[in-house]
Amino acid sequence: MLGRNSKLKEAGITLTFVGPILVLYVFFFILPLGGSLLYSFTDWDGLQTTFKWIGFSNYIELFRHSDSFKNAFVFTLQFSVVNIVLVNAAGLLLALLVDSKLKSRFFLRTVFFSPNVISLIVVGFLWKFFFSSVLYELGTKTGLSFLTYSFLGNPDTILYPIAGVSLWQSVGLAMVIYLAGLQGIPDELKEAMNIDGAGRWTLLWKLTIPLLLPAFISNLFLTTTNSFKVFDLILALTGGGPAGSSESLAINIYREAFTANEYGSGTARSIVFCLFIVIVMLIQFRVMQRKEGK
Template structure:
């Protein structure tokens, strides 16, 4: 009897010790995860989540952004925007056109750079740095630099060469100002896209390319039939990034044209900024921001779904 009792007690002690060890291991894992993820999660909640829900709340109010009086007005702001705010629709039209042009041009340039620099060039590392460098420069600074180039630099070159391209009123006319912003955006962001495409290209099995060359495939056939289908996930990422960046353009637009001439190049972000902080209609500005968020979220979600389906088909 005594031996049986001792065995049972020893078994219980061993079980308790094992349970305690497992609990301590789980606690250590939790604390290590919390130490690494906790600060980032806290900042994300404070900087992103809380302001977002505050914006949703203020979109149903009439508030000037300064006074303590916040009046709940329900869906009046939404009704006003959908029925009587032509400037908001104009800014959406400009932003949508800009997005399509910027996405196509940026990805073509980035993919072309990636194809060139993926080859065995002696200067490829230097060129990668040079092409990526514009992405490091801040948008406002970049805009002011290109504003000087468009206004003073192009004018000086045009006077010397009499080439019509350099004599255009790049930031003074609606059509040329539009393409001026597209050029600067593509110049800034194409290097970033290039890096993603290079990473994808380096994952391709070189034996496939060599076999295609032996079979007599042209460069166009290798790009369209082999390379692009194999790196479609990279296109999904690049399209998502360029679409979201182009939709949310603010700093380049502000420093290059400020939305001019005559609001012809005013992006949605600038329209929201002016509504909230220039005209002191914080409630209406929040409403515009929420509508803008929903449209961008739907657009990017559809884009990812479509391109992911293409990946599966390929």
């Protein structure tokens, strides 16, 4: 009897702490997700109080006839691959730089991380002004014609300025995570390898990189989710243009639901998007588990 009361007391304490969070999670995540799944099988326009059940029509239309969704999917995939590689590579290089014996390393850490605290909407507008006005004025006054190039107006190259701005804004966080991993490597291991005659490159590839695997996993998950969900940066920088060439999946879903008032189709797109992200994250999780030998 005493053991039962103890278990009930422990369950009550656990529920006291977990309960509010669980209620919020159900209210703000589970219920909206369930509602989205329901509406994806309807023709609801977001305005009428009634709607018609149309089954899988939204999904069939999505995969057979929606060129805008397919183009947005391709662009999002391209941007994600480029962004993940650039942010992780640059973040590691900057972490190695600011972990060195440079006198200015603390100042450099602040400089590199500062853009990360700026809102993506603000970042987008700042760089839009820089590309469209500042560079153009510099080009006309200095005679450097390449500066007058329409960086945000060419559908064939629009991916690169967006990836560059994203790199500038997000590399600081990746640097901090890698820096924490670097500072967690015991000095004794470095000294032992130095005594054995290991050079700088051997130390990097045989010791530093393998021990940075947890930091790499964290950065990989962060950059993957942020890249696939990119919305406000592109909305402020290009608005999805020119001619929809930089429209991400998140922007495509937003316009379908809130601009075209096709909530049924918009929620179907969001469900497909959500499943795609879940599949990608599960694949990453399994691969990283194998890398860690679990």
